[in-house]
Amino acid sequence: MSPTASSQAKSIHLLRALLREATYLPDALARQYFARYILNRFKAYQPSENATASGDVEALGKYRHRSFKRRHLSIITERTAKVQRKAQKGLHYLRRANQGEIPCLQKVLFFAYGRLGKRKYALLNHVLQPDHITDGGRRVKPSELLERTPLQKMYYSNKKYLQYLDAPREANDMHVMNISDRYSRLRVALKSQNQRGISINRELKRSSLKTPMHNVWMRPMPLVRARNNVRRWYAETMTRFLPPLPTEEWNKIQAMVEGSERISLVKRRVLARPLSEAPDHDDSLNTLIEGMSLSKRSKADRPNGIWRPHNITPKFMRRLYSRILQLCCKVEYSAVRKQWVAIWGQPINASRPEAYNVPADVSLFAGVDAKGKLPHAPKVHVPPAEPGLDIQPRNEKGEYIRFPFYTEQLPEDHPLRKQLEAWNKKRLAAGIIGEDGKFRGR
Secondary structure (H helix, E strand, O other): OOOOHHHHHHHHHHHHHHHHHHOOOOOHHHHHHHHHHHHHHHHHOOOHHHOOOOHHHHHHOOOOOHHHOOOOHHHHHHHHHHHHHHHHHHHHHHHHHHOOOHHHHHHHHHHHOOOOHHHHHHHHHHHOOOOOEOOOOOEOOHHHHHOOOHHHHHHOOOOHHHHHEOOOEEOOOEEEEOEOHHHHHHHHHHHHHHHHOOOOOOOOOOOOEEEEOEOOOOOEOOHHHHHHHHHHHHHHHHHHOOOOOOHHHHHHHHHHHHOOOOOOOOOOOOOOOOOOOOOOOOOHHHHHHHHHOOOOOOOOOOOOOOOOOOOOOHHHHHHHHHHHHHOOEEEEEEOOOOEEEEEEOOOOOOOOOOOOOOOOOHHHHOOOOOOOOOOOOOOOOOOOOOOOOOOOOEOOOOOEOOOOOOHHHOOOOOHHHHHHHHHHHHHHHOOOEOOOOOEOOO
C-alpha cells in the first residue's frame, strides 16, 4: 500500500491473513466472494510500479465501481494507515464469523448472497434491465426499448429513474405511478416483497409512487418538484429492495436448507510448530508477556456474551441458510399464467410433516377429547334460594334494602323496623338464625 518497506510488509501480512481467514468461511460462495473482494481492494491501493505487467493491471483502472479503481500514489501514501486499520478490523470480523458468532456470520452471508454490499447492486442492475418478454407473453421490439418513456416525455427529462415508471393516473387528487410493463420482473419482485413485508431493516412503504397533483396553493405541481419526488421514491425504494437471486443459486440454498445437498464446511488447518522448538517447549514466558501487555484484545480473542461462538455444524448452517432464504427470491416465467412469478423462501419449520398414524389401543386415549385433553366436569346447577330467607329483601324498584345498625333501636311502628322483624321471623322459621338472633347456617 505505502511505498515504504515497513508498510509494505504490514500490508502483505494483512493480505495473507485475510485470504487465509476467508478460506475458512463455512460457505463456498462466501469464500469465493471475499477472496475476490480482498484482492481487488488491495490491488486498488497497490502502486502501479509494483503491479504485475499484464492486461489485468490496465483493466483494473477502468472499473466502473470506484472502490476497485487503482488510486494515485499520493492518495495511497496519505491513506495507508487508515486502510490498514480498516483491514485489521475486517480480519477480526472474519475471525469472529469463523468462530460461529451469529451476527458476524450472518452479515458475511448477506454480503455473499447480495442482500448487502456491492453484489446487491450488481443483482439490482441485472433486474433493472428491460424485459424481452412482457407479462402477457408478448416479445418486446428493440425499437420500443430505445424510445423515451411517457414519464420522461411528461417531465421533459432523460433521467434514468424516470424510465422505470408508467404514465401517472389520477386517483383522489393524487398521481399514482406503477412500475412499467417493460420491467415486469422488477414490478413482480417489488410488489411481492411489499405484500409479504420482507425487509432487513425498514419495510417498503408501497410498491407504487403516490404524489400530489397540486401544491399547497392548489396549483399544478411544478415539474422540478415532481421529478424530485420520483427521485426520492426511487432512491428509498431501491435501498430497501432485495433483488432476486439467480435461479440456480436460489435452488442450491433451498437444497441445503432441506438437507438434500451437502454443506461445504472447511476444516481449519493446524498451526505448524518451528523445527527449532522442542516438543516439550514451554510457552509460559510468552503467555506472561501477552498478559502484561496493555494492548486491547479484539472480540475474536475474548469471545463472550449472548452471541458467543457456536460450533459450526451442518444443522447450525441450515438454520442460518433458512434465515437468508427468507430474504431471497427467484423470478421465473410461468407459461401457465403467462407472467413472471416471484418465489420467496419459507422458514425451515414452515412445512410440517404428515401426521403419523398407527393402530393404537383405544384404552390409551379413554376419557380425553379429540385434542387429547381431559374434558371439564359439567357445572352443577344450584337452585336459587327461597326469596326472603338468605337474601335481603328488595323494594319496589328492585333495589336491596340495607338495614342500618340502629334499625333495632327505632320505634316498633317504624316501617324499617317492621321489615327487619318480618325478615328475621322468616329466617328463624327456616333455621338460619336461632332464638338469640345468631347465625347458624343451613
